[in-house]
């Protein structure tokens with residue numbers, strides 16, 4: 001079953017709780033929390049206090065935290081304490097990916113690994129038996145509202161083939177420029193989770209956008 005994880009980066013931060021409740025009521029499966037540090041990516045978004053407030057307002061939601069930061073292991077615990085349900089780090093940000101996964105698991109949450117558009121799937125093959133999720137970036141991380149890069153579809157297909165061949169259970173998520181057209185390409189290639197920011201929160205009718213993407 002395809003799941004939808006709306007990225008709150010495109011939400012109105014002055015009205016965050018209400019906007020998130022609206023997309024969850026409309027059927028969104030989780031909330032995607034984009035954390036940027038102005039170092040790993042050239043932008044700053046939000047941090048621990050925002051997640052903590054959101055978790056307080058919506059304690060039953062599943063929080064899919066995407067860390068686009070240079071020291072993910074250092075900050076993982078604070079995000080888990082604030083309510084993160086799973087933590088995804090970038091393989092490009094760490095020297096010891098297996099160690100990062102272990103550290104995240106020790107906090108009692110699922111671990112995801114993300115790859116930027118220039119990072120080949122081959123770079124993460126040795127750790128795929130240790131993660132719950134792979135997040136394929138279909139835009140350069142750092143900003144919402146960018147155009148989908150079709151090369152992500154081949155990566156999704158390669159990851160799907162690999163997990164079938166090796167009997168692995170990690171889920172494949174795709175993030176960046178996802179709309180009903182690009183999302184359909186991704187689900188056909190094997191994606192299980194669609195992350196969508198502007199397509200959901202900038203839509204005239206976010207509930208309708210959620211329904212359209214989930215129907216894929």
Ligand SMILES: O=C(CO)[C@@H](O)[C@H](O)COP(=O)(O)O
Pocket residue numbers: 007009010032034066068139140141142143144145146175176177178195196197198199
């Ligand atoms: O991680 C990121 C960007 O770095 C994403 O989660 C974006 O926030 C998705 O936004 P859209 O491309 O769907 O507008």
Ligand SMILES: [Fe+2]
Pocket residue numbers: 007032033034066175195
């Ligand atoms: Fe993201």
